[in-house]
Amino acid sequence: MTTLLADKYYNATLTELFEVEKGLWIFRVKPDKGMSDYKPGQYTTLGLGIWEPCVEGNGPEVLKPGQEKQLLRRAYSVSHPMVNAKTGNLYTNAELDFYEFYVALVLHSAPVTTPPRLTPRLFALKAGSRLAYGPKMTGHYNLDGLKPESDVVFFATGTGEAPHNAMVWQLLSEGHKGKIVSSVCTRHRADQAYRAVHEKLEKRYPNYHVIYMATREEDEPKLYCQDLIRQNLLEKKAGIQLDPSNTHVYLCGNPSMIGRPEEKEGVKIYPKPEGIIEILEKKGFSMSLPTKPGNIHFEAYW
Numbered sequence: 001m002t003t004l005l006a007d008k009y010y011n012a013t014l015t016e017l018f019e020v021e022k023g024l025w026i027f028r029v030k031p032d033k034g035m036s037d038y039k040p041g042q043y044t045t046l047g048l049g050i051w052e053p054c055v056e057g058n059g060p061e062v063l064k065p066g067q068e069k070q071l072l073r074r075a076y077s078v079s080h081p082m083v084n085a086k087t088g089n090l091y092t093n094a095e096l097d098f099y100e101f102y103v104a105l106v107l108h109s110a111p112v113t114t115p116p117r118l119t120p121r122l123f124a125l126k127a128g129s130r131l132a133y134g135p136k137m138t139g140h141y142n143l144d145g146l147k148p149e150s151d152v153v154f155f156a157t158g159t160g161e162a163p164h165n166a167m168v169w170q171l172l173s174e175g176h177k178g179k180i181v182s183s184v185c186t187r188h189r190a191d192q193a194y195r196a197v198h199e200k201l202e203k204r205y206p207n208y209h210v211i212y213m214a215t216r217e218e219d220e221p222k223l224y225c226q227d228l229i230r231q232n233l234l235e236k237k238a239g240i241q242l243d244p245s246n247t248h249v250y251l252c253g254n255p256s257m258i259g260r261p262e263e264k265e266g267v268k269i270y271p272k273p274e275g276i277i278e279i280l281e282k283k284g285f286s287m288s289l290p291t292k293p294g295n296i297h298f299e300a301y302w
Contacts, residue, residue, distance in 0.1 A: 002051045009049065009071050012133035014125050015098055020193040023105040024159075025123065026079070028098040031133050035097065038078065038137030039144070040166030041250075041299075046101065046122065047073040047132030054120035055105070062113040071132060074118040076101045077252070077299065078137070079162035082169045083197050090173050099133075102162040102193065140290055141252070141299040143167055151179045151240055151247040155225040155276060158186055160253025163299060165194055167250065172205055178246070181238045183211040185225050185257070209238035225257050229279050244284040244295060251276055251298040258298050260287075 016028040029046070038044070050068050054061075079102040084091045105123045108114050125131070141163060146152065152171065154164040161184050171180055186192055191214070198210040211233075213223045228234050235241055242249070251258045259275010261268040270278040277287060277296055286294035 002049065005049055005051065005069060006130055009047065009132050010130040011135075012131055014127060014129045014131060016127055017125070018193075021188075021190050023107070023123070024191060024193065025103055025105075026193060027101045027103060027122070027125075028081075029101065029131065029133055030098045031135065033135070035093075035099075036135045036137060039139075039142040040080065040170040041077070041142040041163045042137040042139040043075045043077040043141075043163070044099070044137050045073045045075050045132075045134035046118070047071045047134070048118060048121045048125075050116045052121045053124050055107075055123040057107050057109055058117075058120035059108045059110050060113045061116050063116065067116070072116055072118045072121065073132065073134070076103065077139075077141075077163040078166055079194075080166035080169045081197075082165060082172075082194075082201065090169060092173075100165075102159045102165075104159045139299070141250075141297060143170060145293060146176075146248060148175075148177045149246070151243070152176070152181070152250070153234065153240065153242070153247060154180075154182045154250045155228075155253075155257065156182075156184045156251075157225065157253030157257050158191065160299070161194060163252055164250065168198075168201070168208070172201065172208065176207070178207065179238070179240050180205075180208045181211065181234065181240055182209075183213070183225055183228055183234075185213045185215065185223070185253075187214065187216045189214045189217055209240070211237050226274065226276055226279060229276065242280070242283060242285075244280075244286075247285075248295045248297065249276070249280060249285065251296070260298065 012029050012031045015030045018026040050070050079100045105119050156164050192212050195212050202210050215222050259277045261270045285296050287296045288294035
């Protein structure tokens with residue numbers, strides 16, 4: 001029965017996986033019917049049947065009658081390998097026959113039952129495993145509207161770096177003339193899966209700079225993305241000033257880093273502690289919304 005269900009739903013193969021840390025993996029997924037067009041920054045879905053086993057350590061799940069035959073789907077931003085290891089150059093679209101995903105696993109190991117979840121099943125896969133892939137990419141988080149001379153600053157926490165990898169690749173591939181800065185905050189340096197490739201690109205492209213921060217390493221200061229702005233460290237570390245007339249800022253990751261406000265009776269209510277949106281709006285930036293373009297772009301990662 002499970003073989004029949006897999007044949008019905010699965011349309012892609014996990015060709016490679018890289019274990020960065022326990023519970024932090026890079027997945028490469030090859031669709032059966034070839035690659036779909038997408039804009040870097042967008043996301044798609046991955047799926048596995050509820051009948052698939054979970055990784056060891058996952059807590060008990062409660063299933064409704066008949067649910068064991070259903071497919072679990074979840075949206076993931078598309079990451080990017082950026083550099084072809086064989087040539088040492090940026091990938092071209094023609095060289096890619098897979099999509100890359102950067103995924104963190106959070107196990108619920110308590111005895112309390114939970115609904116079925118996808119990531120514990122993803123982390124039980126091996127190279128060659130079959131899975132479902134949503135061929136339609138979607139999302140408004142992309143580089144539309146940028147001018148070639150615009151400065152671009154990315155802020156990410158953890159796996160929120162994934163869509164920024166694809167965006168950085170696009171900008172460098174197109175010969176973007178403005179400055180590009182990618183800032184990533186993690187708990188530990190071991191969690192910085194893409195750091196080596198970004199630092200190589202930084203040496204190759206004079207207008208590209210990277211800033212990596214690890215908040216739980218004793219030999220480096222405890223800095224968060226917000227601190228780079230508050231303490232003027234972007235200018236010191238990357239030579240860039242946040243000018244709202246020429247700078248676009250992209251935010252992906254922890255909601256407390258992003259700090260999206262609520263609006264009540266026409267008044268913005270910002271969350272505490274202060275997030276980047278509040279800091280930037282005090283400097284003259286504005287949120288980009290589907291109905292109102294701005295220069296602060298954000299993706300709520302969870």
